[in-house]
Amino acid sequence: MNSPVLRLEGLSRSFGGVFAVRDVSLSVPSGQTRGLIGPNGAGKSTLFNLVAGLLRPDAGRVSLAGDAVTRLPAHRRAAHGVAIVFQGARVFPGLTTLENVMVGAHTQVRHGFLAAAVRSRRCRREERAVRVSALAALERVGLADWADVPATSLPLGQQRRTQLARALCAQPRLLLLDEPAAGLRGAERAALAEVIEGLRGEGLTMMLVEHDVGFVSRLADRVTVLDLGSVIAEGTPAEVRRDPAVVTAYLGPGEVERDAGST
Numbered sequence: 026m027n028s029p030v031l032r033l034e035g036l037s038r039s040f041g042g043v044f045a046v047r048d049v050s051l052s053v054p055s056g057q058t059r060g061l062i063g064p065n066g067a068g069k070s071t072l073f074n075l076v077a078g079l080l081r082p083d084a085g086r087v088s089l090a091g092d093a094v095t096r097l098p099a100h101r102r103a104a105h106g107v108a109i110v111f112q113g114a115r116v117f118p119g120l121t122t123l124e125n126v127m128v129g130a131h132t133q134v135r136h137g138f139l140a141a142a143v144r145s146r147r148c149r150r151e152e153r154a155v156r157v158s159a160l161a162a163l164e165r166v167g168l169a170d171w172a173d174v175p176a177t178s179l180p181l182g183q184q185r186r187t188q189l190a191r192a193l194c195a196q197p198r199l200l201l202l203d204e205p206a207a208g209l210r211g212a213e214r215a216a217l218a219e220v221i222e223g224l225r226g227e228g229l230t231m232m233l234v235e236h237d238v239g240f241v242s243r244l245a246d247r248v249t250v251l252d253l254g255s256v257i258a259e260g261t262p263a264e265v266r267r268d269p270a271v272v273t274a275y276l277g278p279g280e281v282e283r284d285a286g287s288t
């Protein structure tokens with residue numbers, strides 16, 4: 026059987042002697058979307074950063090498609106196919122939507138500084154390829170019609186989708202999304218959910234950290250619930266919503282149904 030795209034084994038990280046993440050193990054098979062939820066301070070961001078390579082664990086292992094990457098920093102994990110959409114990420118001012126996405130595609134470019142300086146033929150060819158792949162990524166997130174507008178003129182939801190397009194340009198094997206719906210309301214939130222659903226339909230493997238249980242329930246194949254750094258439940262969205270440990274530790278009895286119906 027193929028290795029899972031992401032495997033975490035016994036991952037722990039503490040700050041000042043207090044566990045932020047404690048002995049977390051999970052596997053995300055190819056083509057699946059894993060939701061990661063939990064109350065404030067549960068350890069979601071710490072776990073996300075451990076997967077992204079922005080933090081080193083005190084113990085445990087991180088593997089990507091069977092390769093151990095535990096000691097690799099974020100930029101070397103990118104070479105293993107990890108792309109990240111950070112929480113509250115902003116577009117670059119002074120660039121169009123397309124140019125913002127092209128910044129992501131530039132990780133694929135092979136030509137060196139000198140070739141770029143003299144605009145060699147190879148360099149121009151690669152620039153064209155970057156443009157084509159950035160436009161294709163904008164299509165995937167439904168923003169092709171906004172390619173040439175200043176990215177900062179877009180509403181927040183479209184700026185988020187621009188960030189998503191930028192991450193997609195790297196042709197990731199694993200896409201990490203940290204609270205992509207934070208601050209979005211109504212139609213913007215629904216549009217983002219639809220785009221993520223489309224990526225899931227294309228078979229992209231994703232990990233989605235969210236506060237919003239309704240958003241995660243719609244998009245994730247399985248959900249891992251953290252509390253005080255430990256996994257307290259894992260299962261399908263319906264299973265975890267029914268889990269008594271989740272209900273008491275995280276949501277409170279009245280919240281579950283309300284959140285489940287909110288997307």
Ligand SMILES: Nc1ncnc2c1ncn2[C@@H]1O[C@H](COP(=O)(O)OP(=O)(O)OP(=O)(O)O)[C@@H](O)[C@H]1O
Nearest residue numbers: 040041044045063064065066067068069070071072
């Ligand atoms: N750099 C740090 N230094 C010290 N303590 C930290 C650090 N990062 C996280 N923590 C602590 O680790 C625990 C887990 O925090 P983390 O931010 O991972 O939780 P979270 O689930 O993402 O919370 P939130 O939903 O509020 O973002 C918390 O007790 C937090 O105070």
